[in-house]
Amino acid sequence: MMDTRDKGSPQLLPTLKQYFGFSSFRPLQEEIILDTLAGKDVFALLPTGGGKSLCFQLPALVRPGLTVVISPLIALMKDQVDALTASGAPATFLNSSLEAGESTPRLRGLHKGEFRLLYVAPERLMLSGFLEDLRRWNVNLFAIDEAHCVSEWGHDFRPEYRAISKLRELFPEVPFMALTATATERVREDIIRALSLREPQIFVASFNRPNLTYRVHAKSGAYEQTLSFIRARPRESGIVYCHSRKTAESVAQKLNEDGVSARPYHAGLPGEERSRNQELFLRDEVRVVCATIAFGMGINKPNVRFVIHYDLPKNVEGYYQETGRAGRDGLPSECLLLFSPGDVVKQTGFINEKTDPHEQQLAREQLQQMVHYAEIASCRRASLLDYFGEEFPVANCEACDNCLSPRDTFDGTLVAQKFLSCVFRVREKSGFGVGLNHITEVLTGADTEKIRRWGHTQLSTYGIGRDVGRAEWGAIGRELVRLGFLEQTKDKFPVIQITAEGRKFLKQRGTVQLSRPITAPAKQAHQAGE
Numbered sequence: 301m302m303d304t305r306d307k308g309s310p311q312l313l314p315t316l317k318q319y320f321g322f323s324s325f326r327p328l329q330e331e332i333i334l335d336t337l338a339g340k341d342v343f344a345l346l347p348t349g350g351g352k353s354l355c356f357q358l359p360a361l362v363r364p365g366l367t368v369v370i371s372p373l374i375a376l377m378k379d380q381v382d383a384l385t386a387s388g389a390p391a392t393f394l395n396s397s398l399e400a401g402e403s404t405p406r407l408r409g410l411h412k413g414e415f416r417l418l419y420v421a422p423e424r425l426m427l428s429g430f431l432e433d434l435r436r437w438n439v440n441l442f443a444i445d446e447a448h449c450v451s452e453w454g455h456d457f458r459p460e461y462r463a464i465s466k467l468r469e470l471f472p473e474v475p476f477m478a479l480t481a482t483a484t485e486r487v488r489e490d491i492i493r494a495l496s497l498r499e500p501q502i503f504v505a506s507f508n509r510p511n512l513t514y515r516v517h518a519k520s521g522a523y524e525q526t527l528s529f530i531r532a533r534p535r536e537s538g539i540v541y542c543h544s545r546k547t548a549e550s551v552a553q554k555l556n557e558d559g560v561s562a563r564p565y566h567a568g569l570p571g572e573e574r575s576r577n578q579e580l581f582l583r584d585e586v587r588v589v590c591a592t593i594a595f596g597m598g599i600n601k602p603n604v605r606f607v608i609h610y611d612l613p614k615n616v617e618g619y620y621q622e623t624g625r626a627g628r629d630g631l632p633s634e635c636l637l638l639f640s641p642g643d644v645v646k647q648t649g650f651i652n653e654k655t656d657p658h659e660q661q662l663a664r665e666q667l668q669q670m671v672h673y674a675e676i677a678s679c680r681r682a683s684l685l686d687y688f689g690e691e692f693p694v695a696n697c698e699a700c701d702n703c704l705s706p707r708d709t710f711d712g713t714l715v716a717q718k719f720l721s722c723v724f725r726v727r728e729k730s731g732f733g734v735g736l737n738h739i740t741e742v743l744t745g746a747d748t749e750k751i752r753r754w755g756h757t758q759l760s761t762y763g764i765g766r767d768v769g770r771a772e773w774g775a776i777g778r779e780l781v782r783l784g785f786l787e788q789t790k791d792k793f794p795v796i797q798i799t800a801e802g803r804k805f806l807k808q809r810g811t812v813q814l815s816r817p818i819t820a821p822a823k824q825a826h827q828a829g830e
């Protein structure tokens with residue numbers, strides 16, 4: 301981890317003030333800028349809202365030459381360029397949204413050296429003549445925004461990003477800066493390799509968002525839960541993320557009927573309506589946006605006070621990004637995830653429909669990590685940070701449900717024994733392993749086709765768990781996985797099996813404490829300041 305103290309850099313501060321109106325740097329910004337100005341390649345991993353743009357915008361303004369910013373977010377280029385222009389920074393963009401006639405004056409300006417910043421989409425690099433043009437423009441930095449798009453391991457791979465590697469050959473003397481908010485260790489290595497970064501200075505800012513509180517509630521009457529949460533915060537605005545367009549629409553509509561101003565936002569709406577809804581939200585004219593994941597890339601509304609996940613996100617990375625849109629102004633904000641095992645089944649269904657086995661495998665692992673996050677009984681912040689390879693050194697974060705009110709535990713010895721011996725008996729009888737779901741069915745004495753076909757009604761463990769519901773058995777099974785007594789294979793239909801530790805537990809008649817599953821709190825528990 302880098303030293304993040306603000307050392308103060310007299311030559312940069314006046315420029316920071318003049319163009320951006322800020323009087324100090326955010327963590328790592330100054331270090332990144334100084335290394336860039338020294339001609340080094342830089343890799344910067346800063347969380348959303350960490351202030352990545354400034355890392356290339358400011359160097360562009362303190363010296364002559366042109367900084368080329370490569371970004372996939374065509375829709376945002378105009379806003380960024382407008383903002384820069386308004387503060388007196390000469391900037392322009394070239395992308396497919398421009399009419400043929402609109403590019404000409406821009407190109408002329410670039411030839412004359414009138415601009416300090418040029419935003420381009422990666423496709424542009426492939427257009428004939430463009431690379432030759434670049435050579436004449438005195439480029440002093442290539443900044444590659446959303447650099448994870450170059451990696452197939454990232455969640456947003458864009459083949460066009462491959463073209464960037466050509467730049468390195470053509471401009472061996474120009475430094476590169478790769479910026480991203482989403483990169484695990486593997487993606488990080490991928491980016492550095494794919495962009496041929498040369499001995500890059502690597503900056504990784506903490507992903508911790510101390511002003512966000514994380515909670516997970518069992519989903520039970522999701523709409524009512526959402527409404528009472530919002531009603532308990534009558535002056536605050538937020539985002540409700542939904543899995544489908546249809547849900548986003550219907551939740552928005554119901555909220556309006558219930559007196560909460562809300563608008564939907566998803567890729568199925570006409571562009572005009574989408575921008576209008578976004579605009580209304582940004583201007584605080586509606587309180588709530590009910591959105592699919594299409595909403596958010598680059599949204600910069602500082603006072604989003606809550607983010608509710610109405611449905612289970614596909615992966616932890618997406619969840620982190622989406623919750624990260626809350627509290628950008630640094631004030632306390634809340635993140636609530638409504639979790640139901642039914643959502644896991646639904647998502648597994650979608651995953652099984654995928655045709656690419658590699659993609660399927662990845663999606664399955666990601667979903668498991670998401671479920672793990674939802675069900676974990678320890679600190680959620682620590683769990684999120686752990687996902688990004690960061691250690692959270694504090695025992696109690698004081699801003700997640702599990703830290704604020706530790707989950708009750710109970711003597712789980714008997715249920716653990718029942719579960720493990722059921723896994724054992726099924727394999728003994730059939731000679732093959734089964735999934736966690738099947739075990740819960742045997743335990744609860746379900747009458748399914750498979751149970752009959754495989755003769756599992758004859759097992760001594762058949763129906764020994766009727767006193768507990770199937771969903772609870774599922775949660776117990778997953779907790780036993782987390783505790784290391786069981787493991788799940790990574791196959792298409794994951795099979796559950798006992799580990800050495802699980803066998804030892806059975807044999808030596810150990811004891812174990814399990815956590816009570818998450819619950820749906822009574823209405824008043826939604827009150828702010830719970």
Ligand code: ADP
Nearest residue numbers: 322324325326346347348349350351352353354
């Ligand atoms: P990112 O691209 O990392 O998500 P942005 O570059 O959009 O973040 O910056 C997020 C917000 O932080 C913007 O509103 C930006 O103006 C603000 N910001 C950036 N640097 C600073 C700074 N040094 N001081 C105060 N605000 C800053």
Ligand code: ZN
Nearest residue numbers: 679697700703
């Ligand atoms: Zn915590």
